[in-house]
Amino acid sequence: MDKYKLAEVVKKSDLTLKEAIEKLKESGVDINDESDEIDINSVKTLGVDPKLLSVDKRQQMLKKALERHKRHPRPKEVVVKENGEPQKKTKISKEELLKKKKELEKNLKKVDEERSQVQKTQKTKVEKTEPKKAADKKSAEESSKKAATEKVAKTDEDKKKVSPASKSAGERGKQQEQSAKIKKEEITKEVQTPDAGLAPDFYSEENIAKRKKKEEDDLFAEKEKEGKKAKGKKGVKKDKNIQRDIWEGIEELELEEEIEEELESEETEAPQTAEQEPVKEEVQAEEKEKEEKKVKKEEAKPKDKKKGKPQPQKKGKEKKAEQPKPQKPVKPEKIQIGESVTVSEFAGMIGIKATELIKKLMMMGVMATVNQHIDAETAQLLGAEYDIEVETKTVKEDDLLPQVEDDPEKMQHRPPIVTVMGHVDHGKTSLLDAIRETKVADAEAGGITQHIGAYEVDHEKGKVVFLDTPGHEAFSGLRARGANVTDIVILIVAADDGVMPQTKEAIDHAKAAGVRMVVAINKVDKPNANVEKVKTQLAEYNIIPEEWGGEYQFEEISAKNHVGIDDLLDRVLLESEMLELKADPDRPAEGIVIESQLDKQKGPVGTVLVKKGTLRVGDAFVVGDNQGKVRAMFNYAGKPIKKAGPSIPVEVMGFSEVPESGDSFIVTKDEKTAKQVASMRHDKKKEKELAERSKVSLNDLFDRIKEGEISELNIVIKADVQGSLEALKNSLLKLSNPEVKLNIIHGGVGGINESDILLASASNAIVIGFNVRPDSKAKTTAEKEDVEINLYSVIYEAIESVEKAIEGMLTPETKENVIGRVEVRQVFSVPKAGKIAGSYVLEGKVVRNAHARVVRDNVVVYDGAIDSLKRFQNDAKEVTSGYECGIGIAKFNDIKEGDILEIYEFKEEKRTIEDVQKEHQKEKADNE
Numbered sequence: 001m002d003k004y005k006l007a008e009v010v011k012k013s014d015l016t017l018k019e020a021i022e023k024l025k026e027s028g029v030d031i032n033d034e035s036d037e038i039d040i041n042s043v044k045t046l047g048v049d050p051k052l053l054s055v056d057k058r059q060q061m062l063k064k065a066l067e068r069h070k071r072h073p074r075p076k077e078v079v080v081k082e083n084g085e086p087q088k089k090t091k092i093s094k095e096e097l098l099k100k101k102k103e104l105e106k107n108l109k110k111v112d113e114e115r116s117q118v119q120k121t122q123k124t125k126v127e128k129t130e131p132k133k134a135a136d137k138k139s140a141e142e143s144s145k146k147a148a149t150e151k152v153a154k155t156d157e158d159k160k161k162v163s164p165a166s167k168s169a170g171e172r173g174k175q176q177e178q179s180a181k182i183k184k185e186e187i188t189k190e191v192q193t194p195d196a197g198l199a200p201d202f203y204s205e206e207n208i209a210k211r212k213k214k215e216e217d218d219l220f221a222e223k224e225k226e227g228k229k230a231k232g233k234k235g236v237k238k239d240k241n242i243q244r245d246i247w248e249g250i251e252e253l254e255l256e257e258e259i260e261e262e263l264e265s266e267e268t269e270a271p272q273t274a275e276q277e278p279v280k281e282e283v284q285a286e287e288k289e290k291e292e293k294k295v296k297k298e299e300a301k302p303k304d305k306k307k308g309k310p311q312p313q314k315k316g317k318e319k320k321a322e323q324p325k326p327q328k329p330v331k332p333e334k335i336q337i338g339e340s341v342t343v344s345e346f347a348g349m350i351g352i353k354a355t356e357l358i359k360k361l362m363m364m365g366v367m368a369t370v371n372q373h374i375d376a377e378t379a380q381l382l383g384a385e386y387d388i389e390v391e392t393k394t395v396k397e398d399d400l401l402p403q404v405e406d407d408p409e410k411m412q413h414r415p416p417i418v419t420v421m422g423h424v425d426h427g428k429t430s431l432l433d434a435i436r437e438t439k440v441a442d443a444e445a446g447g448i449t450q451h452i453g454a455y456e457v458d459h460e461k462g463k464v465v466f467l468d469t470p471g472h473e474a475f476s477g478l479r480a481r482g483a484n485v486t487d488i489v490i491l492i493v494a495a496d497d498g499v500m501p502q503t504k505e506a507i508d509h510a511k512a513a514g515v516r517m518v519v520a521i522n523k524v525d526k527p528n529a530n531v532e533k534v535k536t537q538l539a540e541y542n543i544i545p546e547e548w549g550g551e552y553q554f555e556e557i558s559a560k561n562h563v564g565i566d567d568l569l570d571r572v573l574l575e576s577e578m579l580e581l582k583a584d585p586d587r588p589a590e591g592i593v594i595e596s597q598l599d600k601q602k603g604p605v606g607t608v609l610v611k612k613g614t615l616r617v618g619d620a621f622v623v624g625d626n627q628g629k630v631r632a633m634f635n636y637a638g639k640p641i642k643k644a645g646p647s648i649p650v651e652v653m654g655f656s657e658v659p660e661s662g663d664s665f666i667v668t669k670d671e672k673t674a675k676q677v678a679s680m681r682h683d684k685k686k687e688k689e690l691a692e693r694s695k696v697s698l699n700d701l702f703d704r705i706k707e708g709e710i711s712e713l714n715i716v717i718k719a720d721v722q723g724s725l726e727a728l729k730n731s732l733l734k735l736s737n738p739e740v741k742l743n744i745i746h747g748g749v750g751g752i753n754e755s756d757i758l759l760a761s762a763s764n765a766i767v768i769g770f771n772v773r774p775d776s777k778a779k780t781t782a783e784k785e786d787v788e789i790n791l792y793s794v795i796y797e798a799i800e801s802v803e804k805a806i807e808g809m810l811t812p813e814t815k816e817n818v819i820g821r822v823e824v825r826q827v828f829s830v831p832k833a834g835k836i837a838g839s840y841v842l843e844g845k846v847v848r849n850a851h852a853r854v855v856r857d858n859v860v861v862y863d864g865a866i867d868s869l870k871r872f873q874n875d876a877k878e879v880t881s882g883y884e885c886g887i888g889i890a891k892f893n894d895i896k897e898g899d900i901l902e903i904y905e906f907k908e909e910k911r912t913i914e915d916v917q918k919e920h921q922k923e924k925a926d927n928e
């Protein structure tokens with residue numbers, strides 16, 4: 001039940017505090033102090049209407065209206081108040097405002113007259129003031145408003161016939177008189193009903209005095225406006241005060257409108273019996289509002305003495321502090337939006353009511369609801385309506401995924417990521433098993449329960465992470481997708497077999513990727529093992545052991561017998577120390593998906609190798625054109641973990657779809673961002689698919705070199721026999737020139753296999769096959785990776801097509817070609833265009849977009865592009881000798897009569913490899 005402070009209730013009653021306490025004690029309520037609280041029944045016992053005490057609905061409504069008013073200034077206000085110069089842009093003239101103000105005042109006066117009449121009646125009829133009086137007075141006041149008469153009429157049988165909505169202005173006048181009469185009658189009735197009642201303080205001398213004072217102030221302001229010299233007790237009002245009054249007038253009017261709107265809607269909803277109450281409340285609220293405004297006005301005048309109760313004064317102050325007047329809505333000059341914006345978002349941005357925008361849109365022929373998106377163009381048009389510049393900013397992936405820089409201060413050592421590569425049967429799996437068994441199974445009880453494509457090894461000198469997918473798949477496969485995950489390659493060579501084709505391939509792969517290598521000579525336990533032979537063979541490929549003065553570490557091992565494993569790990573860690581592998585763990589994680597699958601229980605899962613930062617459960621992420629949120633993470637041993645730092649492989653649950661291995665995995669600030677990026681990438685992918693662009697093709701090399709994408713031509717050659725391979729290699733290498741470098745990254749004998757394609761893809765190379773064919777796997781991979789395979793059976797043809805490709809990549813030579821001579825005979829000044837040379841073509845021709853050299857007294861004074869060419873008023877493409885024309889030269893305004901213009905064009909000429917080589921030789925000779 002609601003409680004009320006006794007002191008507040010006493011203020012509204014005719015009793016003193018003492019009398020009230022006595023009265024309450026008589027009725028059995030134990031109360032002693034004015035700060036004590038009493039319930040609604042006790043309020044009634046003291047003869048006070050509880051409604052007057054509660055923060056009434058009307059006040060709330062007013063408050064809301066004011067707030068709304070602040071938030072969404074009416075459209076007319078936006079125009080009126082914009083640029084902080086309300087008086088200049090006022091659409092409603094001051095005269096109109098004052099007229100409206102007068103009307104209001106008239107109404108208020110009328111209300112007061114009726115009020116005093118009612119007071120008189122009450123004084124004569126009632127000895128003791130009953131709270132009910134206010135109801136009648138309020139009703140009387142309401143008679144100045146259309147609703148009041150109707151409401152009062154409701155209490156009367158006769159009036160029930162009159163529909164409020166159907167009343168005309170004339171009828172209302174009559175009704176006002178009638179209602180006054182009725183009210184008088186009612187007062188008599190109500191006085192006899194002790195329970196009913198309204199605030200007696202409404203008619204307290206203090207309040208009446210306040211209202212009168214306000215009226216005086218308002219009238220005073222009006223006189224001021226009319227230029228009459230009038231002096232009041234508060235001194236002469238300045239222009240500022242008049243402006244403020246105007247604003248207050250506007251606000252009053254708007255509040256009236258708002259209140260009426262609210263009342264109308266409330267009337268339709270409210271039950272008839274309760275109808276009179278909002279009216280009472282309204283009057284009170286209005287009175288209060290006016291009092292507040294008055295206090296505010298008084299405060300605005302520093303010399304004025306502040307009068308009235310401390311409470312409203314305080315309120316006034318607070319309000320003033322919150323909302324200095326005149327209130328100016330925040331209207332920006334310029335806003336920025338994305339590709340689209342909702343009507344309500346846009347309304348908020350420009351400080352206009354959404355409903356107003358909807359109307360404007362309708363006028364523009366756009367039907368939109370509040371939550372509907374409007375495109376940038378429409379938003380710009382709308383903005384123009386309110387003099388607001390609307391700038392559109394296309395959101396790019398970089399905006400959503402800003403590059404996070406590592407903090408150099410926070411960089412910490414990270415474990416190396418290692419891949420084992422080598423020829424078939426040389427012992428890759430055995431080595432990985434040996435490492436796992438000796439180093440992992442011991443440490444992790446129960447061993448590895450699941451396969452996640454990578455595992456961690458805790459060696460005494462540090463941690464090493466092994467990618468568990470042997471060979472090219474783990475290395476080149478990932479690298480081909482731009483995922484350079486491996487730090488070190490262990491090249492395994494069986495001591496009994498020596499360097500074999502795949503050993504060579506592995507070397508080429510590692511070299512192309514610029515990855516460090518540690519050589520493991522395996523199967524040293526075998527009787528026919530020949531370590532020295534292996535070393536010699538590798539030296540042919542420039543893999544020279546340290547003890548021979550080279551830069552590669554070698555370790556002799558037996559994977560089968562677990563011999564040399566620790567030493568091999570030592571070497572790997574030594575190598576990693578030299579690489580100074582470091583990462584910042586205190587940043588959002590980035591990684592690479594190295595394996596993925598659809599798990600029956602877990603849904604789509606992927607093994608992510610964290611490369612930067614720390615990945616945590618709950619992180620939102622984008623992966624390829626998919627996204628997700630880390631729901632759970634498991635380490636290589638299947639143990640759930642909460643976070644994973646740099647170099648750590650983890651199985652992640654929470655992908656929206658199964659990701660692709662090689663996809664980059666980036667943590668975003670939230671799920672929304674992840675979704676946005678994923679959808680952008682998805683769209684891009686579709687576009688790319690549509691474009692059907694071949695990744696590496698001889699034909700598009702020229703375009704790509706122009707874009708600065710390629711400066712080198714990488715080639716993988718496969719031939720049927722060693723002889724043709726060597727011949728082809730030598731011939732192609734001769735095509736290498738100072739401008740386009742040709743690299744043969746791998747050459748081998750035999751058919752084109754998947755590994756060749758992966759290597760070509762990872763190195764952006766083309767594949768040339770001489771008298772060989774790709775196997776089916778190579779074909780599929782080539783298709784998947786967009787690698788072009790060029791097959792030849794005549795060496796000459798192969799050389800010619802590569803030569804053509806390289807020549808296409810050479811920058812053409814630009815030569816100057818003089819095409820005409822022109823004499824300037826008159827100079828005109830054309831607005832915007834600047835100086836135009838009225839000329840006569842002496843020789844050759846003038847072409848638009850050609851260049852002109854301005855020659856004055858045989859000296860070239862300017863050289864620039866022709867940006868306009870006219871014959872009379874018309875644009876001309878070219879003007880030949882014997883004709884006149886107007887020529888405008890870009891960025892040159894100093895043209896003079898008698899100047900000669902030498903017209904020339906640039907011509908591009910293709911260069912051959914021979915040209916380039918000759919030029920280069922000449923340059924060399926010149927330098928020497």
Ligand SMILES: Nc1nc2c(ncn2[C@@H]2O[C@H](COP(=O)(O)OP(=O)(O)OP(=O)(O)O)[C@@H](O)[C@H]2O)c(=O)[nH]1
Pocket residue numbers: 422423424425426427428429430431470522523524525526557558559560561
């Ligand atoms: N004697 C001896 N045999 C070994 C050693 N390491 C591996 N092997 C044997 O060599 C054979 C091939 O070993 P894997 O580990 O399967 O070789 P791989 O390179 O993984 O072979 P692929 O997966 O087919 O490429 C197996 O029979 C192994 O037992 C070793 O150190 N000594």
